[in-house]
Amino acid sequence: MKKECIEFRNVSFRYSEEGPWVLKNVSFRIPADEGVAIIGHNGSGKSTIAKLINGLLFADEGEVVVLGTPVTEETIWEVRKKVGMVFQNPDNQFVGTTVRDDVAFGLENRGVDRSQMITAIDNSLRAVGMIDYMLHEPHRLSGGQKQRVAIASVLAISPQIIILDEATAMLDPKGRKEIMHTVNEVKDQQGLSLLTITHDLNEITQADRVIVMSKGEVWLEATPREVFAREKELQEIGLDIxxxxxxxxxxxxxxxxxxxxxxxxxxxxxxxxxxxxxx
Structure with missing residues (x-):
């Protein structure tokens, strides 16, 4: 039996006491080393799921468990050491004046030895094809290059789970394809668990399994092939194949x-x- 890496147990969440429920009694399991895509229209609750996993938000009801650890205010730093997130806008993740400085930031915060840090920076930039841009200023890079650097910054801290939260939304189709190819290559090489959160069904083809969200609930769990076969039903909940x-x-x-x-x-x-x- 595969070991669960992420588990949602009857999770409900809303942003205010009087507001609507964004997630309603959501339950699912993601085994270790599995690539899962969570898809849904805007407002379906998919990005809230990412924030609950990383402790940016906490469930109002139910429990979120990451690699055996329930996500609470007391455990968030332990969980975040194991989970790397790449967001929609990479500019929001840049803190260094050069690509190298930016990738080094997370390592410095963890007190990593300098020799180990240099190796980790080189390996992560090489993995995403950005080793030749080490001394470039991040803000001068193209959108696709910026996203590759953001991914390298996450890889450098050696997470066990990578979450892409609409990470290709600002890229053109070619850039999206290249980023997803890069991430899936790294996933296979390093044995990572990958969670892709998106509204673009073109991005789910390499996933092992797909969780379809609608109105804050799990509408379907299936393989990409099974999802694509349900064209009419997907269109009814605001998605297109x-x-x-x-x-x-x-x-x-x-x-x-x-x-x-x-x-x-x-x-x-x-x-x-x-x-x-x-x-």
Whole structure:
């Protein structure tokens, strides 16, 4: 049985005593070394989940457990040593005058030895393809480069869990694809748990499992293929599936059999080639 790395136990939350419930009795488990995406329209509660995991907020009801530790005001610093978060706007995470200084910040706060710090900075920047920008000023970088540095800063502290909270929302499609490819490569190489929080269903194709949120509740837990097959229901809760999945669904309606829901263009072409070869 896989060990849970994140667990929500009947969690409810609202931002004020008189305000509406943002999360309502939410329960799920994320095993260690698993990549999970949480998706939902704006206001569905998905970003609140990220803040509860990292102790930026605390549940009004229920319990959030991270790597066996309940998240409370007494345990937040212990939890934050194990969890790294990358937010939507990387400029909000920069504190150094150079890329190297910025990546070093979290290490300095933890009192890491200088020789270990140099190694950690080099390794994390190399992992995201930014080693040649070490002495650049962060604010002079492109959006995609800034986000890579933000990810490097998180990797440098050796977290066991990485949370991407709408981390690619400000990037173009090419930049989004590159960042997600980089993060998934690092996840596999270092055996990290990855939690991606997004409203863009193009980003969930590499996830092991998807949690769909709607109106503060868990609407569905499924694989990306199973999620894409429910196009009409997703549209009803304010979400839309990628073009490849749409095309596959339409082909199925005109008697072009698709044996499994494709996640990308390559899989769709393979399905069409198989269909053509069997005719």
């Amino acid at each position: 990628p073009f490849v999945a749409k095309l596959a669904n339409e082909l199925g309606k005109v008697d072009v059999p698709i044996s499994q829901q494709p996640l990308n263009h390559e899989e769709l072409l393979e399905e069409l080639w198989t269909y053509h070869s069997n005719k």
